[in-house]
Amino acid sequence: MSINQRPQSGTNLLQTALAKPYHYRRSGRYYLRLRHQGATKGFFTLSLRTTDKATAMTISQEILQTLKAFHFDNPAATWDELRERLVDIAESCLTMAHGDGSLVAYEMIHDEQRVALREASAKLPLSVNQQRAVSKALEILEAAQERLEGRSGKLVEIVRDLKGESCSTPVPLSPSLSVLPSKPLTFKAISELYMEERKDNIQASTMRDVKSSCEAIGAVLGDLDMKTHTREDMKNLRDKLLEDRKPSTVKKLLTRLSTVMDWAVNNDYISKSFDKGLKPTKGADSSREAFSQDQVKALMAHAKTLPIDAWQRWALSLGVIAGTRIEELRQLTKADVKQVGGVWVIDINRNHGKTAKTKNALRVVPLTDEAYGFDLQAFREFVDKADSQLFTLGAGQFSVLLNGTLRDVLSLNADRTQTFHSLRHSLAGAMKAAEVPRGTAESILGHSSGSISYDLYGAGASVEVGRMAEALVKAFALTK
Structure with a gap:
């Protein structure tokens, strides 16, 4: 210095x-x-x-x-x-x-x-x-x-x-x-210590969400000393957050609060936390709304007008027919498009440094030809011409451009109740309407605790992939 x-x-x-x-x-x-x-x-x-x-x-x-x-x-x-x-x-x-x-x-x-x-x-x-x-x-x-x-x-x-x-x-x-008296310990200070310790174990996209959530909480708590906070302080925090946020959003923020506060207690920064039992229940369902079938069809109709070598065409299409998370989609490589048991799939994995939200997110998802007009052969031609990565943009730019396309095509509101992630809700709704067994639907979306990705090359892999492919065909048949 x-x-x-x-x-x-x-x-x-x-x-x-x-x-x-x-x-x-x-x-x-x-x-x-x-x-x-x-x-x-x-x-x-x-x-x-x-x-x-x-x-x-x-x-x-x-x-x-x-x-x-x-x-x-x-x-x-x-x-x-x-x-x-x-x-x-x-x-x-x-x-x-x-x-x-x-x-x-x-x-x-x-x-x-x-x-x-x-x-x-x-x-x-x-x-x-x-x-x-x-x-x-x-x-x-x-x-x-x-x-x-x-x-x-x-x-x-x-x-x-x-x-x-x-x-x-x-x-x-x-x-x-x-x-002996010591300096106040604010939530902002605690959360910074938490993020510093966890930075090597949390992927960048998740860390951005952690930082955003902690900043929102810290802005309300301000200079409050968390070493001497009370239950009333935590209730006031919840009420303040609910003033200009949906209950579902506040529920997520309070979940993040609990994670950070538990970490602070376990690491002896504070002796006790009073954050439990605060989460709102009324109106706390996910604020993300599924796209209607008319919206999905309009989106796929737009995708089909794009050239075969346009990455936006296939990013939108895979979001619709496979329900992938946006970061799962961005990381796909040429090698991840393959056949298992005679069925063409995309393989969501952690090979070569790729990341996944959870272990349950590791899975394969069948590609359903002609679903909403999806052209499997044209997609394979796009894959064949790719070098290694199917999509070459960075995480931030990929998300901004893809969500921007959705807003332009469907004239979406700016409140983010409908985004690329809403396509997962749409696919989940379609499978529910087709009475697809819950375990099969969870395997497709990457929620299942018994994901088939752990037995991808085992004797039962082709049977499981075939079952998922049949479920998707059944779900998409009801959307025609």
């Missing part, structure tokens, strides 16, 4: 409060720029030494809190005033609970704080009391690093010293360290 001091002539930067901090990226790395209110030229630029936004924001917040502790807008601050701030810093470093992810983050945070304070001590016109406080703060941060390694003795002594207690006395601390 470097601090660039560019004070205006004749201006003491310590005599004015800091303006709102400004963050920016350069060559992928995050920086924090600070200036004092009323100053147009003087500023500090701090390199946060990371390309990860969440980590950068955490480091930035800690630096700002550290700087605030030294009364930079009050050079006349007394030692007692500064000592109170130092006690807060030391006790927070001593009592904060850490997981593996935050241990790594705070090693970096403490390093950045120490460099910043050393340069501030050398370059800024600090008062005697401020210099004394900076010196003690450097001791605290050095001891905090040792505490991260499991050696808290030096930090305990610093807390005692700052509180005016003798280090040589054998009398235990009062109050005990277990009840």
Whole structure:
């Protein structure tokens, strides 16, 4: 980290409060720029030494809190005033609970704080009391690093010293360290720690949904300290979410809340969670609406007007006749279109780094020739001409363009009650109307706990695929 001091002539930067901090990226790395209110030229630029936004924001917040502790807008601050701030810093470093992810983050945070304070001590016109406080703060941060390694003795002594207690006395601390005050722990902070730990085990599309859900919850909970939250706080959260969201959406958000809060309890960030039993039941069915048969037919009629080599034609068609999830569809390769027991299928698998939502999503889905006018032979020609991937767009662009096509063709509302995912609901409805056995329908959609994908090459594979193919033929026959 470097601090660039560019004070205006004749201006003491310590005599004015800091303006709102400004963050920016350069060559992928995050920086924090600070200036004092009323100053147009003087500023500090701090390199946060990371390309990860969440980590950068955490480091930035800690630096700002550290700087605030030294009364930079009050050079006349007394030692007692500064000592109170130092006690807060030391006790927070001593009592904060850490997981593996935050241990790594705070090693970096403490390093950045120490460099910043050393340069501030050398370059800024600090008062005697401020210099004394900076010196003690450097001791605290050095001891905090040792505490991260499991050696808290030096930090305990610093807390005692700052509180005016003798280090040589054998009398235990009062109050005990277990009840010393610590900084509030917001849901935003908890969710960031959760996502950092889980990032390697959650696929990117799911992580985007996790982040979006947590941001929505965090916006309502704000600065609430989750270590001391109550049942009433959680009920207020639910009621606030229901003000401008459908019950089904709130149900999903509260499910995410429970996942994060359970993780926080299990990792000892909080002692108890009061989120259970909050989910709304009335009107909480899925907000995703199936397409009507007229809409499905209109969509397939449009698809058939597209050239045989147009990827949109086959993406729309497979969504209609196979009910695939959009990411399952995007990852299909040439090798995934095959015959099993004489039936042409698409194989949803995790080969060559592909991802799947769950193990149950691993399956094969028969392709029904002539369903809504689907041309199997033309599709096979498209596959034969493909290099490896059937669809070459990235996840974001593929989803945007495909859902955009649906909205244009069917003149859909912007409320997202009908999207590409609605095609799965349409296929499920068609199979239900045809009285397809539930287990067979679940195998086709990838919901079954006994998915045939586990026995794809076994003796019974062709029998199972044949049964699914017959079920789909029966379902599509009723749509004509």
